[in-house]
Amino acid sequence: MNLNDLTNxxxxxxxxxxxxxxxxxxxxxxxxxxxxDFPFISRSTDTDRAEIERRVREHVQHLSDSRRLDAALIYxxxxxxxxxxxxxxxxxxxxxxxxxxxxxxxAVAVGQGEQFSVMVNEEDxxxxxxxxxxxDLIAAWERISKLDDLLEERITYAFNERLGYLxxxxxxxxxxxxxxxxxxxxxxxITRQIEKVFRSLQKINLAVRGLYGEGSQALGDFYQISNQIxxxxxEEDVLKKVGDVVPxxxxxxxxxxEFLIRESQETLHDRVSRAYGILRTAQxxxxxxxxxxxxxxxxxxxxxxxxxLEISTVNRLFIHTQPAHLQKLRGEILSASERDIxxxxxxxxxxxxxxxRGPETN
Amino acid sequence: xxxxxxxxPATFHITELTGDEPxxxxxxxxxxxxxxxxxxxxxxxxxxxxxxxxAEQLAIGQTAEELARLDQRACPICGITFLEFRKxxxxxxxxxxxxxxxxxxxxxxxxHGETKHIGKVPQRCPADxxxxxxxxxxxxxxxxxxxxxxxxxxxxLRDEIRIIEAELRVSQDQSTxxx
Ligand SMILES: [Zn+2]
Ligand SMILES: [Zn+2]
Numbered sequence: 170m171n172l173n174d175l176t177n178x179x180x181x182x183x184x185x186x187x188x189x190x191x192x193x194x195x196x197x198x199x200x201x202x203x204x205x206d207f208p209f210i211s212r213s214t215d216t217d218r219a220e221i222e223r224r225v226r227e228h229v230q231h232l233s234d235s236r237r238l239d240a241a242l243i244y245x246x247x248x249x250x251x252x253x254x255x256x257x258x259x260x261x262x263x264x265x266x267x268x269x270x271x272x273x274x275x276a277v278a279v280g281q282g283e284q285f286s287v288m289v290n291e292e293d294x295x296x297x298x299x300x301x302x303x304x305d306l307i308a309a310w311e312r313i314s315k316l317d318d319l320l321e322e323r324i325t326y327a328f329n330e331r332l333g334y335l336x337x338x339x340x341x342x343x344x345x346x347x348x349x350x351x352x353x354x355x356x357x358x359i360t361r362q363i364e365k366v367f368r369s370l371q372k373i374n375l376a377v378r379g380l381y382g383e384g385s386q387a388l389g390d391f392y393q394i395s396n397q398i399x400x401x402x403x404e405e406d407v408l409k410k411v412g413d414v415v416p417x418x419x420x421x422x423x424x425x426x427e428f429l430i431r432e433s434q435e436t437l438h439d440r441v442s443r444a445y446g447i448l449r450t451a452q453x454x455x456x457x458x459x460x461x462x463x464x465x466x467x468x469x470x471x472x473x474x475x476x477x478l479e480i481s482t483v484n485r486l487f488i489h490t491q492p493a494h495l496q497k498l499r500g501e502i503l504s505a506s507e508r509d510i511x512x513x514x515x516x517x518x519x520x521x522x523x524x525x526r527g528p529e530t531n
Numbered sequence: 532x533x534x535x536x537x538x539x540p541a542t543f544h545i546t547e548l549t550g551d552e553p554x555x556x557x558x559x560x561x562x563x564x565x566x567x568x569x570x571x572x573x574x575x576x577x578x579x580x581x582x583x584x585x586a587e588q589l590a591i592g593q594t595a596e597e598l599a600r601l602d603q604r605a606c607p608i609c610g611i612t613f614l615e616f617r618k619x620x621x622x623x624x625x626x627x628x629x630x631x632x633x634x635x636x637x638x639x640x641x642x643h644g645e646t647k648h649i650g651k652v653p654q655r656c657p658a659d660x661x662x663x664x665x666x667x668x669x670x671x672x673x674x675x676x677x678x679x680x681x682x683x684x685x686x687x688l689r690d691e692i693r694i695i696e697a698e699l700r701v702s703q704d705q706s707t708x709x710x
Contacts, residue, residue, distance in 0.1 A: 440543075
């Protein structure tokens with residue numbers, strides 16, 4: 170398996186299955202770890218980084234060869250990748266934007282079905298992540314903890330009895346754990362309640378972010394909720410705190426959807442139908458407009474207003490219509506305006522029964 | 532129907548719930564996007580600014596002179612100064628948690644509300660990490676010796692590093708087998 174094999178497949182976490190998957194897109198858990206006998210990244214030399222990368226690569230390969238880790242694991246030298254491939258991995262949520270843009274020896278290992286990835290030499294020496302479809306934080310934690318144990322067999326972590334796992338940034342020290350749930354909240358956006366929700370989440374020390382990173386844009390009405398505290402709370406308690414708030418948000422979102430239907434079923438149905446119509450017929454379309462319209466379509470499916478489309482197809486389209494994905498699928502570099510035309514063609518194909526012809530495997 | 536903010540046709544009909552009475556707002560797509568986007572300030576307050584937090588804390592009960600002296604203090608292992616940490620918000624090595632313990636404590640309390648770890652512990656806990664921290668220092672000294680063209684000192688250091696690394700590997704293999 171290599172990077173190009175990923176182009177025509179898609180991550181397990183996009184299946185659209187699992188608990189509450191109409192509103193909860195995915196659950197993600199990540200661990201920050203550092204190797205005890207090296208400085209953190211900001212003070213490490215090129216030699217240090219190369220040595221860290223080598224140690225991790227050899228151990229991961231050993232685990233993969235002995236089948237204790239996925240035999241189909243893909244290990245990529247991020248420094249050697251073309252820019253388009255690095256961007257592709259960011260769109261795929263397998264590496265962070267920082268990891269793509271950094272310099273020097275760094276890598277990523279990707280497990281089968283993209284259920285886990287391990288970034289080497291990101292902000293910390295190791296950033297391990299596990300992604301599951303739907304609301305599934307505890308299973309994701311159990312999986313990542315086993316991965317962590319495997320990696321630790323030959324890597325001694327920087328750890329202090331009082332402060333726990335030591336990380337480059339004091340905001341991650343302790344468990345080094347970030348648990349996040351990605352929610353699709355279009356009705357809370359339409360009814361402008363989303364900001365109120367943000368404020369109440371901040372009060373209980375949870376962070377909110379849009380899809381694709383730190384910025385203020387929440388493309389496609391996707392919001393990631395995650396813990397901020399990593400010290401003084403066990404992993405299970407932290408994840409419970411994040412997990413406990415999710416049913417409340419799901420309930421708000423469902424209430425807002427019911428409100429929209431009650432208030433004006435026609436307006437809502439019109440919005441959904443127009444969005445679907447544009448996506449099926451447009452000749453050129455931007456990424457932002459696509460995400461925006463797909464969001465309405467996704468909600469339309471969940472409300473039974475669209476019946477000839479699978480939720481997993483829409484989930485995939487959010488990712489596969491991103492710039493690097495389109496170019497990888499097309500097999501050439503495209504300008505922004507060429508991408509908009511390619512995107513429209515891709516959407517027409519997928520939404521007018523093209524699903525049957527594609528090389529999709531899941 | 533026309534957009535309430537400009538004259539384009541209104542395609543978005545937003546129901547505003549934040550007031551006392553639900554209110555309908557009619558907007559074109561462009562104006563709607565602007566209207567619905569969470570403001571910058573709202574997103575900014577989500578992630579606490581580490582640097583600002585630190586500056587605020589240090590300003591309490593310290594004179595300018597004391598602060599200047601603190602900024603100059605460096606970790607003997609990785610060489611990072613407190614000023615560098617303050618500016619970039621990232622520490623230089625595991626030893627910094629000991630070296631700047633007193634300064635980090637209120638920061639940790641502010642971020643996490645706690646200063647003691649609860650949760651997972653590595654299966655192979657380094658007794659105190661001292662040997663590993665020593666390795667970080669020795670590697671740095673070796674690099675400096677090479678830069679000063681003191682090759683004799685550099686090769687001594689390299690031998691010392693190799694011995695420690697070998698010892699660590701042996702103890703690691705033993706503990707792995709015991710599992
Ligand atoms: Zn307008
Ligand atoms: Zn240090």
